Amino acid sequence: MNCEVCQLKELEVEHFEIREVLRCILHTIVFHRALGLVRPKDVDLELFEITYVQCGDVELEKKIDEKIDHFISWVEKHPNKKSQICLSFYEVKSKQPSWFTNKTERLYWEQWYINLNVTQHPKHHSSKSHHTKLVVDPGESATEERSSRRAMVEASLREVLFQIIKFVNEKKDHVPPISEGVIYFPYEITIPSSSDSAFGMDMIKRMLHSGHPTMLS
Amino acid sequence: MTSTHTNSHTEAAKMEQVITEFFYKSLLIILESRSSYVSSRNYSGEQIVSSPSSSSSSSSSVRPRDKWFNLALRECPSALENLDLCPQSNFEPVVVDVILEQKPLDWGPASFSPTSDIVRNLSSKNKNSYFWNSDQDESGSEMKCEKIIERWFVHHESRKGRDFNSGNRRSSCNNLSALYKKLILMLRSLYVTVRLLPAYNIFRDLNSSGLIRSFKLVPRVSSFVEPLTRKEEVDMQRFWFTPVDTSCGRLCLSVLYYSSISDMSSESSTPMSPQFIPDYVGSPLADPLRRFPSLPVSHGSPSSLPFSRRHSWSYDHYKASPPLVSFSPSPTHSESNALVSNPSSRGLPPMSLPPHPPEAPLAHKRDTNFDEQNLPPSPPLKITRAGTSRTDNIRVPAETDATIEKIFSFGKEDCWKYSGVKAFSNSSPRISCSRSSSRSLQDDFDYSEFPCPFDVEDGEMMDPGSRPESYVRRGNPSDPNEAGLFMNRKSPDAAVGALVRMLEKAPPLRQNVSLNFSEASRPEILSNSVPKQSQISEAVTVEHAAAPNIASFRLVASKTTTDALEELRGYKVMKNLLLSEGGKAYTSSNVASAAEHSSTSKGT
Numbered sequence: 001m002n003c004e005v006c007q008l009k010e011l012e013v014e015h016f017e018i019r020e021v022l023r024c025i026l027h028t029i030v031f032h033r034a035l036g037l038v039r040p041k042d043v044d045l046e047l048f049e050i051t052y053v054q055c056g057d058v059e060l061e062k063k064i065d066e067k068i069d070h071f072i073s074w075v076e077k078h079p080n081k082k083s084q085i086c087l088s089f090y091e092v093k094s095k096q097p098s099w100f101t102n103k104t105e106r107l108y109w110e111q112w113y114i115n116l117n118v119t120q121h122p123k124h125h126s127s128k129s130h131h132t133k134l135v136v137d138p139g140e141s142a143t144e145e146r147s148s149r150r151a152m153v154e155a156s157l158r159e160v161l162f163q164i165i166k167f168v169n170e171k172k173d174h175v176p177p178i179s180e181g182v183i184y185f186p187y188e189i190t191i192p193s194s195s196d197s198a199f200g201m202d203m204i205k206r207m208l209h210s211g212h213p214t215m216l217s
Numbered sequence: 218m219t220s221t222h223t224n225s226h227t228e229a230a231k232m233e234q235v236i237t238e239f240f241y242k243s244l245l246i247i248l249e250s251r252s253s254y255v256s257s258r259n260y261s262g263e264q265i266v267s268s269p270s271s272s273s274s275s276s277s278s279v280r281p282r283d284k285w286f287n288l289a290l291r292e293c294p295s296a297l298e299n300l301d302l303c304p305q306s307n308f309e310p311v312v313v314d315v316i317l318e319q320k321p322l323d324w325g326p327a328s329f330s331p332t333s334d335i336v337r338n339l340s341s342k343n344k345n346s347y348f349w350n351s352d353q354d355e356s357g358s359e360m361k362c363e364k365i366i367e368r369w370f371v372h373h374e375s376r377k378g379r380d381f382n383s384g385n386r387r388s389s390c391n392n393l394s395a396l397y398k399k400l401i402l403m404l405r406s407l408y409v410t411v412r413l414l415p416a417y418n419i420f421r422d423l424n425s426s427g428l429i430r431s432f433k434l435v436p437r438v439s440s441f442v443e444p445l446t447r448k449e450e451v452d453m454q455r456f457w458f459t460p461v462d463t464s465c466g467r468l469c470l471s472v473l474y475y476s477s478i479s480d481m482s483s484e485s486s487t488p489m490s491p492q493f494i495p496d497y498v499g500s501p502l503a504d505p506l507r508r509f510p511s512l513p514v515s516h517g518s519p520s521s522l523p524f525s526r527r528h529s530w531s532y533d534h535y536k537a538s539p540p541l542v543s544f545s546p547s548p549t550h551s552e553s554n555a556l557v558s559n560p561s562s563r564g565l566p567p568m569s570l571p572p573h574p575p576e577a578p579l580a581h582k583r584d585t586n587f588d589e590q591n592l593p594p595s596p597p598l599k600i601t602r603a604g605t606s607r608t609d610n611i612r613v614p615a616e617t618d619a620t621i622e623k624i625f626s627f628g629k630e631d632c633w634k635y636s637g638v639k640a641f642s643n644s645s646p647r648i649s650c651s652r653s654s655s656r657s658l659q660d661d662f663d664y665s666e667f668p669c670p671f672d673v674e675d676g677e678m679m680d681p682g683s684r685p686e687s688y689v690r691r692g693n694p695s696d697p698n699e700a701g702l703f704m705n706r707k708s709p710d711a712a713v714g715a716l717v718r719m720l721e722k723a724p725p726l727r728q729n730v731s732l733n734f735s736e737a738s739r740p741e742i743l744s745n746s747v748p749k750q751s752q753i754s755e756a757v758t759v760e761h762a763a764a765p766n767i768a769s770f771r772l773v774a775s776k777t778t779t780d781a782l783e784e785l786r787g788y789k790v791m792k793n794l795l796l797s798e799g800g801k802a803y804t805s806s807n808v809a810s811a812a813e814h815s816s817t818s819k820g821t
Contacts, residue, residue: 028409031405031408031409032402032405032406032409035287035398035401035402035405036287037284037287037288037289038287038288038289039289039290039291040288040290040408042412044421049418050413051412051413051417051421052409052412053408053409053412158413161409161413162410162413164409165406165409165410165413168402168405168406169402169403169406169458169459170459172398172399172402172459172461175398175402177394177398178287178398178401
């Protein structure tokens with residue numbers, strides 16, 4: 001089974017927009033892969049005029065929020081850097097244990113790469129006090145610029161969501177069959193580590209687990 | 218063989234059931250996100266617990282039909298439950314039009330609770346054709362504006378020549394499970410897509426805000442629809458969901474939508490937008506003769522007299538008039554603004570002016586009257602009142618004293634005008650009113666040049682007690698030529714005729730004052746004809762008839778000297794106006810003929 005990879009369009013977001021944007025994208029993808037019995041939950045974004053859908057699982061929501069917190073911490077330590085979050089779906093296969101591999105292996109059948117470019121406003125700093133100063137920044141031009149920028153981010157986010165929908169519609173054959181009682185497929189969210197080398201080690205680990213090289217498009 | 222045949226029938230039946238349920242689920246997803254008050258969005262109930270151990274308990278709270286495609290939606294619209302989606306060998310396409318409906322202006326609160334009823338078009342050859350509509354739409358909202366902002370297509374394309382019975386049971390089963398999985402994925406993406414389209418924002422606002430809106434979303438489900446216009450198809454965008462192959466064809470799902478709904482809602486609201494009605498009944502535009510001039514702001518009560526007088530009856534006439542009528546963008550609006558904007562004019566009575574007793578201390582209530590009586594904020598209100606028919610104009614004098622006092626209770630400087638008017642007769646205010654009502658716009662709008670036959674010069678007004686005498690001196694009976702000259706110089710004949718008519722029909726303001734004057738003069742007035750020469754002569758006759766009553770007038774005039782002075786000033790303005798206009802029209806030959814006529818009558 002091939003591992004289908006989807007590279008989502010890069011989004012240029014500000015620090016305070018990261019949480020909402022990531023929640024929206026991650027939950028939308030997971031909802032498409034939660035093929036068990038769900039009662040969907042509509043969530044309105046506060047920063048944008050977009051409503052996304054959660055599958056309604058509390059545990060899933062917690063895990064996603066935790067990962068987002070880790071990512072935000074990483075962004076604060078590595079400002080003005082392009083980053084990538086990988087959401088992978090896999091199957092667990094039992095395997096003959098050996099020296100280098102575990103008893104079970106993960107067969108990744110789908111990977112989503114969320115590309116973010118976290119920018120910071122020239123007057124914008126990570127601390128709250130400076131953020132407050134930005135809020136009271138006077139001038140109509142600043143307000144207009146902010147609103148136009150917000151509209152651009154919203155349009156880009158909408159594009160990304162439609163990109164997810166199109167990908168889900170176009171590629172269906174690689175999705176494994178639905179297991180009884182399982183709400184959503186096993187997944188894994190990978191965020192950049194403190195160093196790039198560590199991030200590369202994560203990729204190697206994945207390769208060892210999956211047993212086949214990760215296809216990067 | 219028989220078992221194979223039975224199995225294939227079973228598989229075919231299952232396939233049909235899956236397809237039918239897909240139709241139902243897709244319609245449910247679309248309708249619940251486009252139909253107000255029916256939405257899983259409002260659902261705040263329990264969520265499905267993810268752990269498999271509790272799956273049984275969670276599934277018990279899910280209705281059987283919710284389990285289809287593992288998508289439990291909150292509530293099924295009752296209309297959709299009655300939907301006849303029987304499994305058929307030929308699945309007819311289903312089209313869902315999401316209509317942005319603009320509500321009519323007279324739409325009341327009762328219409329805010331939409332009730333959805335399905336009206337089955339049994340006469341249609343397609344028994345699945347039905348129409349989702351609201352009661353309010355059927356109750357005659359002929360003026361509602363509709364716009365299709367979305368059109369969803371759900372249909373099954375049959376593939377001819379494909380033998381469903383081919384293949385073994387195992388492959389059929391695999392096909393069915395694969396189909397089911399793909400349909401789950403398709404419906405998941407449909408669920409997300411309906412919330413990303415612009416129409417969802419409208420739906421969300423309608424449901425969540427609770428505010429009264431002038432529009433609503435009405436989904437309409439049918440099998441046959443009129444094709445969209447070329448322009449609509451060009452303007453709308455289409456989104457295709459990847460079709461899912463079935464054993465006998467493929468299931469297709471697509472949507473046409475507008476990428477921007479704000480333009481649509483503004484377009485749909487165009488016919489319903491409030492409009493100014495410039496030519497309402499009674500407006501100056503409707504009848505130019507009723508237009509009112511822009512009175513000079515520097516002159517107080519006399520220039521305002523016509524308006525005042527006019528407003529006395531127009532106030533009663535328009536007491537219940539709707540506010541909309543007042544906002545007429547007529548040309549007189551700006552002109553009257555000139556009058557109203559000047560506080561010194563104070564001539565226009567406020568709409569809500571309460572009646573005052575005759576002996577009210579009007580002299581000290583000038584300013585407070587305006588404060589207390591809620592002056593209308595917009596001048597057009599006054600224009601409205603002014604633009605009534607001449608019949609009303611004549612009807613004015615028939616009002617009670619209280620009504621008249623309403624008009625003239627402006628305060629100190631106006632009360633003299635009031636009493637002075639009454640003292641003189643019922644003629645002067647009526648004269649001015651009728652004159653302005655009968656004259657054309659060009660003639661009437663300059664009261665500074667509108668001489669009043671009773672007006673006197675400023676110098677002569679210093680002694681208000683001598684006012685009638687000065688008037689008499691002015692229109693000196695001993696000098697009929699001069700009087701005739703004066704009369705000849707005034708406005709055209711129409712004004713005089715109107716004056717006469719007013720005098721004929723106007724009852725006295727006060728019995729004690731008007732009795733001696735108006736009743737005496739009325740017979741002469743009534744007996745006179747209209748032609749201009751005779752009018753002038755009769756006006757002179759009125760003067761003569763008024764002479765014996767001057768003494769009684771003096772008694773009244775002496776009471777409020779200051780008011781008399783004010784009134785005389787006003788009369789002066791009217792006089793000047795009459796003189797300026799009359800002097801242009803009449804030549805000396807007319808004057809001579811009038812003088813000859815008067816001398817002849819004197820001799821007889």
